[in-house]
Amino acid sequence: MERKTPTIQDVARFANVSTATVSRALSSPEKVSEGTRARVSEAVRVTGYTLNQAGRSLRQRSAKTILVALPDIRNPFFSSILDAIEREAATRGYGVLVLNLYFGHETIRRLQDFLLSNRADGLLLLDGSVDTYLLQTLSSQAGAIPIVVACEEIPNSGFHTVLTDxxxxxxxxxxxxxxxxxxxxxxxxxxxxxxxxxxxxxxxxxxxxxxxxxxxxxxxxxxxxxxxxxxxxxxxxxxxxxxxxxxxxxxxxxxxxxxxxxxxxxxxxxxxxxxxxxxxxxxxxxxxxxxxxxxxPREALGRMAAEALIDVVEDPEALGMPLRIVLRSELVVRESTARMARVDMEGGNRSS
Amino acid sequence: MERKTPTIQDVARFANVSTATVSRALSSPEKVSEGTRARVSEAVRVTGYTLNQAGRSLRQRSAKTILVALPDIRNPFFSSILDAIEREAATRGYGVLVLNLYFGHETIRRLQDFLLSNRADGLLLLDGSVDTYLLQTLSSQAGAIPIVVACEEIPNSGFHTVLTDxxxxxxxxxxxxxxxxxxxxxxxxxxxxxxxxxxxxxxxxxxxxxxxxxxxxxxxxxxxxxxxxxxxxxxxxxxxxxxxxxxxxxxxxxxxxxxxxxxxxxxxxxxxxxxxxxxxxxxxxxxxxxxxxxxxPREALGRMAAEALIDVVEDPEALGMPLRIVLRSELVVRESTARMARVDMEGGNRSS
DNA sequence: CGGCCGCGTGTAATCGATTGCATAACTAAT
DNA sequence: ATTAGTTATGCAATCGATTACACGCGGCCG
The missing domain is CATH 3.40.50.2300 (Response regulator)
Structure with a gap:
C-alpha cells in the first residue's frame, strides 16, 4: 500500500526490457518491435505508470509549458483570450502558467524567474507596457526564450506579434x-x-x-x-x-x-x-x-498567438522574420447609436 | 556568446566551493558561514545564475506549482477567483497552472496527468461535477495529492472545501x-x-x-x-x-x-x-x-482556498480534519427590486 | 564466404539540484 | 591533554527520463 508512484524502471522490470526501450516504446514507437511495444503497453497498464515530467524536463530542457502574463485576469477581455490560449495549448500538449502583471520589479523578477528556471518554454505577453529592455535581454540571450506579444504592440521590439487593427x-x-x-x-x-x-x-x-x-x-x-x-x-x-x-x-x-x-x-x-x-x-x-x-476576434487572437508561440518553441527557426498578424475587428451595430434627429446647433439635452 | 544558462556548478567553481555549499547558501543560508555566503552571492550575481526548477523538482519531488481546474475561465465569476488564487500563490512562491474542464475522459486524463506527472503539487478544483471516484483515487493513493474544492461542494468526498453559503x-x-x-x-x-x-x-x-x-x-x-x-x-x-x-x-x-x-x-x-x-x-x-x-466574497474565497491548499501541500498534516470553510454572502440592494405596488390579484402586465 | 547494412536492444552517461554521510577544524568540558 | 560536541564544508548518491554509442543478429550483395 505504501508504494511510490511507479517509474520507468518499474515498467522496464515488468516488461523485461531496459528503461531505454520503455522510453522509446512510449515516445517513438516506430523504433521498437511490435511485440516489445505490446509488452511495454501492458506493463504500463499494470503498473499504472505515468511520466514524471520533472525528469523529462531536466533531460530535454523543455517544460511543455507556456507562461501567459497578463495585466488583469478578471477583465473578461483577457480572460476570454486566456481561454482560447489554454484550449490551443491543451491540444498541443502544453500546460499554461498564468502570471498577473503588477507594477514594480517584483513582478518582473518573477516573470524572469519562471522563464529562466525552465518552468516555461516561452512567454505569451498580453501587455505592451512591460520593460522592453528586460524582455529583449531574455529573448536575445543564448537561452533565447521565445516571446510572442499579443493584443498590444511593442514598437520596434522585433517580437512576434498578434493583434487587432x-x-x-x-x-x-x-x-x-x-x-x-x-x-x-x-x-x-x-x-x-x-x-x-x-x-x-x-x-x-x-x-x-x-x-x-x-x-x-x-x-x-x-x-x-x-x-x-x-x-x-x-x-x-x-x-x-x-x-x-x-x-x-x-x-x-x-x-x-x-x-x-x-x-x-x-x-x-x-x-x-x-x-x-x-x-x-x-x-x-x-x-x-x-x-x-x-x-x-478574441478567440482567434488567443488561438493564433498560442499557435505561433508553440511553433517557435518547437522550432526556433519556424518563423523567419518576426511575425506580425493583424486581425480585423468587426462593427456590430445595435441600438446605442442612432441617426442624428434634428438640428445640431442646440447642444443641450433635457432630462426626461 | 554561445554560453548555456549557468548552473549551480558554474557558481560553485566561481566561488571556490562545492555545489553542496552553493545549494545550502541559497536555500538554508543559516547553515553556511557568513564569508562563504557572501562569496556565493557574489558568484550568483556575476554568473547570472538562476535555479533550474526541473532539477529541483526531480530531486525534491515538488513542483512549487498548483493546478487550478475550472469549468470556464471566461466567466467573470471564476476569473476573479482565479485572480485571487494567483495572487496568493505568488506571495507564497507558487506558480499557477490553469486547466479548462470540458466533459469527457480526455479532460480527466489531462488532469490526472498533470498531477501524477509531478507538474503540480496540488489541485484546486472550482467545479463539483468532476468524477468523484477518480479524484478520491488521486487523493487517497500513496502519492496522496492534496485537493481543495472551492465554490462547489462534493458531498461526502472528504475533501477540504471552501465555499459560500x-x-x-x-x-x-x-x-x-x-x-x-x-x-x-x-x-x-x-x-x-x-x-x-x-x-x-x-x-x-x-x-x-x-x-x-x-x-x-x-x-x-x-x-x-x-x-x-x-x-x-x-x-x-x-x-x-x-x-x-x-x-x-x-x-x-x-x-x-x-x-x-x-x-x-x-x-x-x-x-x-x-x-x-x-x-x-x-x-x-x-x-x-x-x-x-x-x-x-470572491476574492476571499480564492485566497482562502489557495492558502488552504498550499498549507496542505507543504505539510500534509497541517489541517487535521477535512477543512470546511463557509463564507457569508451579502445582499446588495439596488434598483432591480421594488416594493409591490398595488393589488396582487391581477397577474398581467401591460407593455408601456 | 566475407563484409556491410539496418534493425532492435541494452549500457551507461547525462540533465541540475539536493542531501545523507563523512570529515575537518574548533570550542568546551573534564 | 583527551574527549565530546559543534560548525562548516565536501563527496558522492540520488531523483526519473532520455539518448549517444555499442553490440548482436539476420539478410543481402558481390
Missing part, C-alpha cells in the same frame, strides 16, 4: 457615428500610457480629420478602461454646457459606466446621445440599450 | 423579495446537474415555505447560468398568462439575459417585475436598472 477599427467606429449624421463627437479615452488606448485615439482623430471635423479637446474624456472611470467621465460630461451628441468609448466597460452615469441624470441613450464601444463583451447585446461596438 | 444566501435573497411584499415569486434556475444551482433552488424553496407560500412549478424557469438562457427564459415568461411579480435568478448573468429579453417586450424592471441576482458581477451596479444581488 486598433487604429483602423477605431476609425471605422467613429466613421459609423459620422455616417449617422453626428458632427459633435467625443472620445472616452483609455489609460494614458497604454498603447492600445493611444491607437484607438489615433483612429478616432483620423476619422474626424477625414470628415473635416475639428477635434474639441474638452470632449476627450479621461478614462481607464473600467466602468468606474466611465462613470466619472459622465459627471464631467454633465457639467458641460457644450456637449457632444455622440461618444466613441475606448472599450465597452467604460462605455457602460459612462451610460450608467448619464442615465442617473436622465440622459438616455440613444435618444440623447449615441455611444459606440469596443470589444463586444458578453453583456453588450443585453445591455440597455444593446451596445453598438467593435467586436475583436 | 449558497442555500442560506438564496434564502435571504428570496426573503428580500418577500419582504418587499411579493407573493408570486419565480426562480430562474441554474444548470440542472449543478450542485450550486441546486443549493440555490433549495434556499429559494425554503424561503417560500417559511413564508407559507406554495411553489408554482411553472415559475421555475430552466436556465444555465448564462445570458442566453436567461434571454430564452424571458420568452417563456412572456407566453404565460399567470406571471410572477418577482424572480430570484440563480446568477447575475442569467438575470441580465432575462431582463434584456423582457425589456424587448416592454416589461420594465422594477416597474413590472422585481429581479434579484447572484454574484454581484462588475456590471451589476451599472446595469439598467442596477441589479439587486447577493455578493459572494
Amino acid at each position: 486598433n487604429v483602423d477599427a477605431a476609425e471605422r467606429a467613429t466613421q459609423h457615428l459620422i455616417d449617422l449624421g453626428h458632427r459633435r463627437i467625443g472620445h472616452l479615452l483609455g489609460p494614458e500610457h497604454n498603447v492600445v488606448s493611444r491607437e484607438r485615439f489615433t483612429g478616432f482623430a483620423r476619422a474626424l480629420a477625414a470628415a473635416g471635423l475639428s477635434p474639441v479637446p474638452e470632449w476627450n474624456f479621461r478614462g481607464n478602461f473600467d466602468m468606474e472611470s466611465g462613470f466619472s467621465a459622465a459627471a464631467r460630461f454633465l457639467s458641460m454646457t457644450e456637449r457632444p451628441t455622440a461618444i466613441f468609448a475606448a472599450n465597452d466597460e467604460s462605455a457602460i459606466g459612462f451610460l450608467s452615469g448619464l442615465r442617473q441624470h436622465g440622459i438616455i441613450c440613444p435618444r440623447d446621445i449615441s455611444v459606440v464601444g469596443f470589444d463586444d463583451l458578453g453583456v453588450a447585446p443585453h445591455y440597455v440599450p444593446p451596445l453598438t461596438t467593435m467586436r475583436q | 449558497n442555500v442560506d444566501a438564496a434564502e435571504r435573497a428570496t426573503q428580500h423579495l418577500i419582504d418587499l411584499g411579493h407573493r408570486r415569486i419565480g426562480h430562474l434556475l441554474g444548470p440542472e446537474h449543478n450542485v450550486v444551482s441546486r443549493e440555490r433552488f433549495t434556499g429559494f424553496a425554503r424561503a417560500l415555505a417559511a413564508a407559507g407560500l406554495s411553489p408554482v412549478p411553472e415559475w421555475n424557469f430552466r436556465g444555465n447560468f448564462d445570458m442566453e438562457s436567461g434571454f430564452s427564459a424571458a420568452a417563456r415568461f412572456l407566453s404565460m398568462t399567470e406571471r410572477p411579480t418577482a424572480i430570484f435568478a440563480a446568477n447575475d448573468e442569467s438575470a441580465i439575459g432575462f431582463l434584456s429579453g423582457l425589456r424587448q417586450h416592454g416589461i420594465i424592471c422594477p416597474r413590472d417585475i422585481s429581479v434579484v441576482g447572484f454574484d454581484d458581477l462588475g456590471v451589476a451596479p451599472h446595469y439598467v436598472p442596477p441589479l439587486t444581488t447577493m455578493r459572494q
Whole structure:
C-alpha cells in the first residue's frame, strides 16, 4: 500500500526490457518491435505508470509549458483570450502558467524567474507596457526564450506579434457615428500610457480629420478602461454646457459606466446621445440599450498567438522574420447609436 | 556568446566551493558561514545564475506549482477567483497552472496527468461535477495529492472545501423579495446537474415555505447560468398568462439575459417585475436598472482556498480534519427590486 | 564466404539540484 | 591533554527520463 508512484524502471522490470526501450516504446514507437511495444503497453497498464515530467524536463530542457502574463485576469477581455490560449495549448500538449502583471520589479523578477528556471518554454505577453529592455535581454540571450506579444504592440521590439487593427477599427467606429449624421463627437479615452488606448485615439482623430471635423479637446474624456472611470467621465460630461451628441468609448466597460452615469441624470441613450464601444463583451447585446461596438476576434487572437508561440518553441527557426498578424475587428451595430434627429446647433439635452 | 544558462556548478567553481555549499547558501543560508555566503552571492550575481526548477523538482519531488481546474475561465465569476488564487500563490512562491474542464475522459486524463506527472503539487478544483471516484483515487493513493474544492461542494468526498453559503444566501435573497411584499415569486434556475444551482433552488424553496407560500412549478424557469438562457427564459415568461411579480435568478448573468429579453417586450424592471441576482458581477451596479444581488466574497474565497491548499501541500498534516470553510454572502440592494405596488390579484402586465 | 547494412536492444552517461554521510577544524568540558 | 560536541564544508548518491554509442543478429550483395 505504501508504494511510490511507479517509474520507468518499474515498467522496464515488468516488461523485461531496459528503461531505454520503455522510453522509446512510449515516445517513438516506430523504433521498437511490435511485440516489445505490446509488452511495454501492458506493463504500463499494470503498473499504472505515468511520466514524471520533472525528469523529462531536466533531460530535454523543455517544460511543455507556456507562461501567459497578463495585466488583469478578471477583465473578461483577457480572460476570454486566456481561454482560447489554454484550449490551443491543451491540444498541443502544453500546460499554461498564468502570471498577473503588477507594477514594480517584483513582478518582473518573477516573470524572469519562471522563464529562466525552465518552468516555461516561452512567454505569451498580453501587455505592451512591460520593460522592453528586460524582455529583449531574455529573448536575445543564448537561452533565447521565445516571446510572442499579443493584443498590444511593442514598437520596434522585433517580437512576434498578434493583434487587432486598433487604429483602423477605431476609425471605422467613429466613421459609423459620422455616417449617422453626428458632427459633435467625443472620445472616452483609455489609460494614458497604454498603447492600445493611444491607437484607438489615433483612429478616432483620423476619422474626424477625414470628415473635416475639428477635434474639441474638452470632449476627450479621461478614462481607464473600467466602468468606474466611465462613470466619472459622465459627471464631467454633465457639467458641460457644450456637449457632444455622440461618444466613441475606448472599450465597452467604460462605455457602460459612462451610460450608467448619464442615465442617473436622465440622459438616455440613444435618444440623447449615441455611444459606440469596443470589444463586444458578453453583456453588450443585453445591455440597455444593446451596445453598438467593435467586436475583436478574441478567440482567434488567443488561438493564433498560442499557435505561433508553440511553433517557435518547437522550432526556433519556424518563423523567419518576426511575425506580425493583424486581425480585423468587426462593427456590430445595435441600438446605442442612432441617426442624428434634428438640428445640431442646440447642444443641450433635457432630462426626461 | 554561445554560453548555456549557468548552473549551480558554474557558481560553485566561481566561488571556490562545492555545489553542496552553493545549494545550502541559497536555500538554508543559516547553515553556511557568513564569508562563504557572501562569496556565493557574489558568484550568483556575476554568473547570472538562476535555479533550474526541473532539477529541483526531480530531486525534491515538488513542483512549487498548483493546478487550478475550472469549468470556464471566461466567466467573470471564476476569473476573479482565479485572480485571487494567483495572487496568493505568488506571495507564497507558487506558480499557477490553469486547466479548462470540458466533459469527457480526455479532460480527466489531462488532469490526472498533470498531477501524477509531478507538474503540480496540488489541485484546486472550482467545479463539483468532476468524477468523484477518480479524484478520491488521486487523493487517497500513496502519492496522496492534496485537493481543495472551492465554490462547489462534493458531498461526502472528504475533501477540504471552501465555499459560500449558497442555500442560506438564496434564502435571504428570496426573503428580500418577500419582504418587499411579493407573493408570486419565480426562480430562474441554474444548470440542472449543478450542485450550486441546486443549493440555490433549495434556499429559494425554503424561503417560500417559511413564508407559507406554495411553489408554482411553472415559475421555475430552466436556465444555465448564462445570458442566453436567461434571454430564452424571458420568452417563456412572456407566453404565460399567470406571471410572477418577482424572480430570484440563480446568477447575475442569467438575470441580465432575462431582463434584456423582457425589456424587448416592454416589461420594465422594477416597474413590472422585481429581479434579484447572484454574484454581484462588475456590471451589476451599472446595469439598467442596477441589479439587486447577493455578493459572494470572491476574492476571499480564492485566497482562502489557495492558502488552504498550499498549507496542505507543504505539510500534509497541517489541517487535521477535512477543512470546511463557509463564507457569508451579502445582499446588495439596488434598483432591480421594488416594493409591490398595488393589488396582487391581477397577474398581467401591460407593455408601456 | 566475407563484409556491410539496418534493425532492435541494452549500457551507461547525462540533465541540475539536493542531501545523507563523512570529515575537518574548533570550542568546551573534564 | 583527551574527549565530546559543534560548525562548516565536501563527496558522492540520488531523483526519473532520455539518448549517444555499442553490440548482436539476420539478410543481402558481390
